[in-house]
Structure formats: C-alpha cells, structure tokens
Amino acid sequence: MAFETFEHTADIGIRGIGKTLEQAFEEAAKAMFSVMVDIKTVEPERGIKLVIQIKGLDDNGLFVEWLNRLVAEKDISGMMFSKFKVKIDDKQLVGTAWGEQFNPKKHKPEVEVKAATYSQLKVEKQKGKYIAQCLVDV
Amino acid sequence: MKINGYELSETKKNVWQLKPFDCMKLPGKIYGDKVIIGHLTKDVEIGKDWNALKQVKNVACLPGLQTASFAMPDVHPGYGFPIGGVGAFDTEKGVISLAGVGYDVNCGVRTMRTCLTKKDVIKKQKQLLDELFKTIPAGLGITGKIKLTEKEIDEVLVKGAEFSVERGYGSKKDLEFIEENGKLEGADPSAVSALAKKRQLKQIGTLGSGNHYLEVQYVDEIHDEKVAKAYKLEKDQVVVSLHCGSRALGHQVGTDYGKFLAAATKKYKIKIPDNELVCAPFKSPEGQKYYSAVIAAINCAFANREALAHLTRKAFAKVFGIAKDEVETLYEIGHNTCKVEKHKVNGKQKKLIVHRKGATRAFGPGREEIPKAYQKVGQPVLVGGTMGTWSWILHGTETGMKETFGSACHGAGRLMSRKQAKKSWRAEDLVKELAKKGILVKGHGWAGLAEEAPGAYKDVDRVVNVSHNTGIAKKVAKVKPLVVVKG
Numbered sequence: 001m002a003f004e005t006f007e008h009t010a011d012i013g014i015r016g017i018g019k020t021l022e023q024a025f026e027e028a029a030k031a032m033f034s035v036m037v038d039i040k041t042v043e044p045e046r047g048i049k050l051v052i053q054i055k056g057l058d059d060n061g062l063f064v065e066w067l068n069r070l071v072a073e074k075d076i077s078g079m080m081f082s083k084f085k086v087k088i089d090d091k092q093l094v095g096t097a098w099g100e101q102f103n104p105k106k107h108k109p110e111v112e113v114k115a116a117t118y119s120q121l122k123v124e125k126q127k128g129k130y131i132a133q134c135l136v137d138v
Numbered sequence: 139m140k141i142n143g144y145e146l147s148e149t150k151k152n153v154w155q156l157k158p159f160d161c162m163k164l165p166g167k168i169y170g171d172k173v174i175i176g177h178l179t180k181d182v183e184i185g186k187d188w189n190a191l192k193q194v195k196n197v198a199c200l201p202g203l204q205t206a207s208f209a210m211p212d213v214h215p216g217y218g219f220p221i222g223g224v225g226a227f228d229t230e231k232g233v234i235s236l237a238g239v240g241y242d243v244n245c246g247v248r249t250m251r252t253c254l255t256k257k258d259v260i261k262k263q264k265q266l267l268d269e270l271f272k273t274i275p276a277g278l279g280i281t282g283k284i285k286l287t288e289k290e291i292d293e294v295l296v297k298g299a300e301f302s303v304e305r306g307y308g309s310k311k312d313l314e315f316i317e318e319n320g321k322l323e324g325a326d327p328s329a330v331s332a333l334a335k336k337r338q339l340k341q342i343g344t345l346g347s348g349n350h351y352l353e354v355q356y357v358d359e360i361h362d363e364k365v366a367k368a369y370k371l372e373k374d375q376v377v378v379s380l381h382c383g384s385r386a387l388g389h390q391v392g393t394d395y396g397k398f399l400a401a402a403t404k405k406y407k408i409k410i411p412d413n414e415l416v417c418a419p420f421k422s423p424e425g426q427k428y429y430s431a432v433i434a435a436i437n438c439a440f441a442n443r444e445a446l447a448h449l450t451r452k453a454f455a456k457v458f459g460i461a462k463d464e465v466e467t468l469y470e471i472g473h474n475t476c477k478v479e480k481h482k483v484n485g486k487q488k489k490l491i492v493h494r495k496g497a498t499r500a501f502g503p504g505r506e507e508i509p510k511a512y513q514k515v516g517q518p519v520l521v522g523g524t525m526g527t528w529s530w531i532l533h534g535t536e537t538g539m540k541e542t543f544g545s546a547c548h549g550a551g552r553l554m555s556r557k558q559a560k561k562s563w564r565a566e567d568l569v570k571e572l573a574k575k576g577i578l579v580k581g582h583g584w585a586g587l588a589e590e591a592p593g594a595y596k597d598v599d600r601v602v603n604v605s606h607n608t609g610i611a612k613k614v615a616k617v618k619p620l621v622v623v624k625g
Binding site: 012061074 | 188240242277278337338340346390393396555556558582583625
C-alpha cells in the first residue's frame with residue numbers, strides 16, 4: 001500500500017496503490033490530503049461516514065466522486081483527514097474518514113485542493129496491484 | 139511549420155494560425171512570439187499527451203464555435219480548454235462547456251487606487267504587512283468574517299457584490315467599476331447544489347490559497363499618459379490588487395456539473411475529442427441550467443472580492459489613518475467565465491456565449507458594458523505577474539474587439555510544476571531574497587510560498603509585449619510589489 005503525488009505544471013497529481021481497489025482509494029485519499037497538510041500531524045480522532053451510490057458510475061467516476069466528497073466534507077466540517085476505510089459493493093461505496101478539526105499551527109497547511117478532476121484519471125489493475133490516480137486542481 | 143499533423147503559420151507578426159485538421163471545424167488562432175509558440179510545438183514534438191496546442195485544436199471541434207479557437211499569449215495546458223483559451227459559441231447552435239469556465243468560476247483580480255505614494259507605504263511597510271495578514275482571511279481552511287446561513291447564500295448568488303455592500307462589507311461606489319456592475323442577471327440558486335452552499339457558508343470574504351494573493355503595489359512606469367489619466371493613475375501611486383475567485387462554491391459547481399454535462403454530452407450525441415470537454419447545447423434545458431449555476435458562482439466571486447476589498451480598506455485605514463473612500467476601485471475583472479455578449483461575426487451582430495478560461499475580457503472604447511469614465515479609452519485589463527517581478531495594467535482596444543471578441547491574457551503562466559518549485563526554492567530563502575529587493579511577503583503556508591516562487595513562472599513581459607504589439611490590449615502602467623499576502 002502506498003500513496004504518492006506526481007508532477008504537473010499548474011496543479012498536482014495524486015495516486016494511491018493497493019492490493020484491492022478499496023485500498024487504492026484509501027491511499028489516494030491520503031495522497032490528496034497530504035497535498036493540503038502534513039497528514040502525520042492529523043490525529044484520527046473522529047470519523048465521518050460517506051455513502052456514494054454506484055448507479056451510473058464506473059470505477060473512474062466513483063473514484064473522482066469519492067475524492068470530491070472528501071474535499072466537500074473538509075469545508076463543511078472544518079476537519080482534516082488522515083485515515084480512511086473504503087468498502088465497495090454492488091450498490092454503494094461506504095467510506096469512513098478519520099481526522100480532527102483543522103489547526104493551522106499543528107497541521108502545517110500547504111495548498112487547498114479545489115477539486116479532483118477527470119484529468120490523467122486512471123483506475124486500473126497493474127501487475128497485481130490496483131492504482132487509482134488523477135489530477136487535483138489547486 | 140508542420141509538426142505531427144499540426145500546421146502553424148504566422149499570419150501577421152505574433153499571430154499564428156493552426157490550420158484545421160482532424161475534427162476541427164475552424165482554425166486555431168494563437169497570439170504568441172517564437173518563444174511562446176516554441177513551448178507549444180515542443181510539447182507536440184516530444185509527444186506529450188497533455189499539451190496546449192492539442193487543447194486549442196480540440197476546442198475547434200466543438201459545435202457552434204465562431205471564428206476560431208483562440209489562445210492568448212499566456213497559453214499553457216489546462217483541462218479541456220488551454221489556460222489562456224477563448225471560445226465563443228453561437229447561442230442558438232453552440233454549446234456551453236465546463237472546461238471553458240473551470241472550477242474556480244470567476245477567479246479574477248480587483249485593483250484599487252489609493253491616495254498613498256510608494257514613500258508613504260515604505261515608512262510603514264512591515265506594519266501594513268502585519269495588519270493585512272491579520273485582517274484578510276487567507277490560506278487553507280481559514281474561515282471568513284461573514285458567516286452565512288444557506289438561505290443567505292441564495293441571496294449572495296443573486297445579488298453578487300451588492301450583497302456584501304448591503305451587509306456593510308463594501309461600498310456602493312465600487313459597483314460601477316466591477317465587470318457586470320458586480321452582479322450578473324440570470325442566476326438560479328436552485329441550480330447550485332446544497333453541498334456547494336454548505337461548503338461556502340464560512341468562505342465569503344476569504345482569499346483562498348494556491349496562486350491567490352493580495353498585493354500592495356506602486357506604479358513604476360506609465361506607458362500611456364492619456365489612458366493613465368482616465369484611470370487616475372500616477373507614477374509612484376500605491377494601488378492594491380486582490381486575486382481570488384468563487385471559493386468552494388465555484389469549485390463544487392464545477393464538480394457537480396461535470397457528471398451532469400457528461401450525461402448531456404451523451405444525450406445530445408455531441409462528439410467530444412476529450413472527456414474534459416463535456417458540454418451541452420446552450421439553448422437546451424441542461425445548458426441553461428449549467429449557465430444559471432455559473433452565473434450564481436460568478437456572483438459569489440463578486441461578493442467575495444467586495445468583502446475582501448472592504449477588509450483591505452479597513453487595514454489601510456488602521457495603518458495610515460486614511461478614510462475608506464480614499465481607496466477606490468480602479469476595476470475588477472474575471473478570467474474564468476462564460477458570458478452572453480453581442481459581437482460582430484462576418485459583419486453580422488450575433489449573441490455569443492463567450493468562454494474565457496485564464497483569459498480576461500478586454501473591451502475597447504465605445505462598449506456600453508464598461509464604466510462611463512473609461513468609455514473613451516477601453517476597460518482596464520489587469521494582468522498578474524509574480525510577487526518578485528511586477529504586474530501590468532493594460533487597456534482594451536478596438537483591435538481586440540475585432541480580432542478576439544475583446545479578450546486578452548490574464549497572467550504570466552506557470553513554467554515549472556509545483557513539485558519542482560518546492561525542490562528548487564525554500565520559502566524562507568525566498569522571503570529573505572524578496573525582502574532585500576524591498577518586497578515584504580507573508581504566506582499562510584511555507585510550501586505554498588515556494589510553489590509560487592517568481593522563477594516558477596514565465597516572463598510576464600513577454601506575454602504583455604505580444605498583447606501590446608498585436609494590439610489586442612495595450613500597456614498603460616507597470617506596477618511593482620511592495621507588500622504581498624499569500625494564501
């Protein structure tokens with residue numbers, strides 16, 4: 001399992017790698033929040049649950065939707081997240097994001113992610129691992 | 139020159155035509171010198187999938203496009219549309235495109251004149267920096283001073299800058315000097331999702347982060363005395379510029395309508411060469427719904443900048459003891475928008491839906507949309523440079539009206555990725571270097587500062603020189619930074 005960011009001139013790419021699709025989604029969420037803050041400083045105190053209906057969405061669309069729901073949640077709750085758990089079945093994605101109230105002095109803020117985009121979007125299995133990536137607009 | 143199917147020819151100095159090929163219905167028209175064009179062609183040569191010339195080409199494949207797929211001199215790769223892209227579509231037969239507006243709807247710049255000179259500010263430079271940093275909510279996760287309910291957000295979306303004025307966070311005198319008088323008609327708050335509104339509740343009057351900034355500048359050079367007089371600008375006069383947009387609400391509108399327009403693209407069987415170019419016929423219910431949401435987001439940005447301007451005035455009043463009305467709005471422009479405008483196409487007056495993505499409206503003399511005080515000279519075009527160099531105030535022209543639907547560049551454009559910039563510069567060193575040059579900078583995030591290093595950007599003079607030499611927007615004044623607050 002791993003997450004990383006990748007190069008782009010104006011914005012930033014994020015990527016999650018995992019043994020399962022769900023793990024790749026979890027890791028990508030970590031990558032996205034690592035763009036915003038130092039996630040090592042974010043304690044997973046409180047969990048927020050998100051449910052996304054799968055109907056009409058392919059893996060790519062589901063991935064972008066997952067990330068964008070997290071982006072929205074950070075604004076609404078005022079929290080930053082560092083730990084994620086994702087479960088995907090036929091009907092829905094149920095995700096939990098753990099974190100704490102944003103504290104600029106503690107969390108070392110960098111840039112804000114405005115949205116996950118469809119650019120450089122890839123959700124696929126490669127050599128036995130799942131990769132989920134896209135560009136995020138900062 | 140011909141590279142991998144792309145055929146470029148210089149039709150007049152610094153104006154290049156991309157010959158239609160593949161799905162293109164019209165040519166591409168790119169404003170750039172050899173260096174700017176070189177950046178574009180290099181990406182094609184090395185086979186880069188994500189490249190601006192390809193995006194210029196792709197926009198020319200969309201139905202109802204008028205005249206050409208334009209690229210301003212600050213052109214670089216974007217999402218679907220290139221940054222610096224302009225696409226005007228027939229309102230009857232054309233489409234409205236998400237990529238032509240983007241996620242930061244109505245991101246733009248407001249510049250205000252003050253009664254202060256460079257000397258006045260230098261005497262209290264650190265004080266001003268600290269006061270602005272304290273007063274202006276900026277940076278990731280920072281909430282604004284105006285906290286609203288969802289019902290009140292609906293008012294913001296309809297009233298725009300007027301909302302902030304009514305709430306005591308602005309001045310009525312500003313409205314005339316904002317594009318659209320700070321309020322575009324036709325907003326439909328119900329077209330904006332509850333999620334978008336929830337995200338915005340604490341964000342009115344916040345600067346945001348990334349490439350957003352508040353910069354106190356002084357007029358270093360005047361290039362057109364007549365226009366500078368109409369703009370009431372003098373050498374050494376201090377101005378202040380804000381760069382930001384519609385914050386979380388605008389972003390969520392982009393996210394929400396991505397899926398919505400993807401479905402519409404399928405429904406209306408519109409062939410798009412890139413998934414990012416999801417769109418709908420402008421006249422369709424889907425197109426109209428998206429447009430009404432865009433207008434709402436445009437108004438949200440107007441309200442946001444008006445509130446920020448008010449807070450800026452407060453800070454200046456505190457430090458210099460000047461009255462708030464001694465800080466007057468020169469103009470406010472948006473550079474990520476789409477609007478219905480009347481333009482002449484092949485001698486006929488037409489209503490067009492004009493998308494400017496990382497491009498500024500640059501209306502020339504005589505246009506009724508611009509303030510009376512500027513009718514003889516054209517509207518100000520505010521072009522952001524970098525915090526270590528300078529920015530420009532240009533004016534719109536008749537040439538721009540004829541050639542680019544009254545459009546021009548918006549900034550220097552990035553050269554280097556954020557990752558590279560962070561590797562190349564340490565924020566602490568940058569701050570010290572800039573201080574040696576007399577520029578005081580304070581940011582809410584160190585990494586963010588490094589990413590915005592002047593060296594990470596292209597040369598704004600190159601971009602402005604092309605605008606000036608081709609005549610689409612001409613130089614009025616060069617302004618240099620003194621105090622910079624970064625989000």
